[in-house]
Amino acid sequence: MYPAQFRYSEEHEWVQAEDNSATVGITDHAQKELGDVVFVELPKVGDKVEAGQACGTVESVKAVSEIYSPVSGEVKEVNTALAETPEWINQDPHGKAWMMKVSLSAPAPLDRLMTAEQYEEYLRKESAE
Amino acid sequence: MANTPAQSAASRKTALNSMHRKMGARMVEFGGWDMPLEYSGIVPEHMAVRTRAGLFDVSHMGEIEVEGKGALPLLQKITCNDASRLQDNQAQYSGLMNSQGGFVDDLLVHKIADHRYLLCVNASRREADFGWITKQNDAGARVRNVSDDYTQLAVQGPRSKDVLERLTAVDLGALKYYWFTHGKVCGIESLVARTGYTGEDGFEVYLPPSESERVWSEILEAGKEEGILPCGLGARNTLRLEAGMHLYGHDIDEETTPLEANLKWISKLEKGPFLGSEVLARQAQEGVKRRLVGFQMTDRGIARDEAPVWVEDRQVGKVTSGSYTPYLKRSIGLAYLPSEFASPGQRILIEIRGNRPAAEVVSTPFYRKPKN
Numbered sequence: 001m002y003p004a005q006f007r008y009s010e011e012h013e014w015v016q017a018e019d020n021s022a023t024v025g026i027t028d029h030a031q032k033e034l035g036d037v038v039f040v041e042l043p044k045v046g047d048k049v050e051a052g053q054a055c056g057t058v059e060s061v062k063a064v065s066e067i068y069s070p071v072s073g074e075v076k077e078v079n080t081a082l083a084e085t086p087e088w089i090n091q092d093p094h095g096k097a098w099m100m101k102v103s104l105s106a107p108a109p110l111d112r113l114m115t116a117e118q119y120e121e122y123l124r125k126e127s128a129e
Numbered sequence: 130m131a132n133t134p135a136q137s138a139a140s141r142k143t144a145l146n147s148m149h150r151k152m153g154a155r156m157v158e159f160g161g162w163d164m165p166l167e168y169s170g171i172v173p174e175h176m177a178v179r180t181r182a183g184l185f186d187v188s189h190m191g192e193i194e195v196e197g198k199g200a201l202p203l204l205q206k207i208t209c210n211d212a213s214r215l216q217d218n219q220a221q222y223s224g225l226m227n228s229q230g231g232f233v234d235d236l237l238v239h240k241i242a243d244h245r246y247l248l249c250v251n252a253s254r255r256e257a258d259f260g261w262i263t264k265q266n267d268a269g270a271r272v273r274n275v276s277d278d279y280t281q282l283a284v285q286g287p288r289s290k291d292v293l294e295r296l297t298a299v300d301l302g303a304l305k306y307y308w309f310t311h312g313k314v315c316g317i318e319s320l321v322a323r324t325g326y327t328g329e330d331g332f333e334v335y336l337p338p339s340e341s342e343r344v345w346s347e348i349l350e351a352g353k354e355e356g357i358l359p360c361g362l363g364a365r366n367t368l369r370l371e372a373g374m375h376l377y378g379h380d381i382d383e384e385t386t387p388l389e390a391n392l393k394w395i396s397k398l399e400k401g402p403f404l405g406s407e408v409l410a411r412q413a414q415e416g417v418k419r420r421l422v423g424f425q426m427t428d429r430g431i432a433r434d435e436a437p438v439w440v441e442d443r444q445v446g447k448v449t450s451g452s453y454t455p456y457l458k459r460s461i462g463l464a465y466l467p468s469e470f471a472s473p474g475q476r477i478l479i480e481i482r483g484n485r486p487a488a489e490v491v492s493t494p495f496y497r498k499p500k501n
Binding site for chain 1: 166167170171172175363367429430431433452453454455460482
């Protein structure tokens, strides 16, 4: 379910870091919690994002959620197709619904993020609460 | 990304609570009740009701019985619509008024027979309503809160008649909109009303709680062919909003009057004095200062409840209900605006997270069911 090459945040974003850049999206758990996504607001290319800070929003019919960047850096690319096809977030959250690519200003804080195994354990604990 | 939907804690439960949980509904706290928010999702449930059929547990709604010779005089005093126009087996949408002409609640008044009425009221208001009605009861009517005697199921959608017909001998086709009858559904004596809160054809069935699970299951089974879906409060809200119907506590409350709320049609000043009628008469004569209007976003963005509404650089109101709606696929809402800005075509701005995307006042309902 959760790709082993990703790292995961407590706010339910995933990040795939390679060298100095990282791709970010929201997790399958996050899209399930939201339900049918109908609107996405992403940062612009050139925006600076900071780890732990809000950088966009995802809206479903019933709820608004902020997207928190799991990494710090400059936005190099955003998935503009999501504006027209926000349903991709429900259909393929770990694939074609990636949200942004960030050029890292500091090494990805991988030690503060979870592995797939840790994230699944985190979800189990969260649902037990 | 953080989770926003409220998780349900300890609260009141309908007779179908364990059924909802067993069937995997996502539960939410609403008006003090632990209710299903969604089963398969708001969008598929909403679309099922617009195109086929959906089943809702609305047992959290309250029922109040008003009986005796004083029943009609009491109802005429406390509600703004004219209950004397009701015939046996007819239902009426009305407002329970406070002495300022504000809404204690909005409700359905069912005339069972002469001197016998059944009120269907909002879940969050049932105790407040009962207290207020009792307090105003100087006509000697018998008023009883009978909410716990009923499970209420809503079968809604263009195919709802086909589904329900398999489970009852009641001639549903002969039942006109806003009329009801008594008869057996799944073998259980019930009150069957052709009413609803979705803007679609449909029925509301009142039955004893002890039979809830069986009737619920039999309706779902009977509607398989039509693709009936169990639905939650999420779809109920988007459906009623598309249909331009009001939600108590959001679009109407103690501070708003029927005339301000675009409900002049239930404000029957000609029937004689009732609670708050002098306020309504004055508003009718002088005009209201603010009005509830529908709007749709013309820029991208979804207006949510409580979002400030601007005209140019002046804040003029707040959104009372707002959502993206699945059938129209538009972001729509309701808001109180000063009357000078309340005409269709008026350009307004909705404040969403610091931005002010544009919207336009439109006439309601946003959605009207196709004529047969």
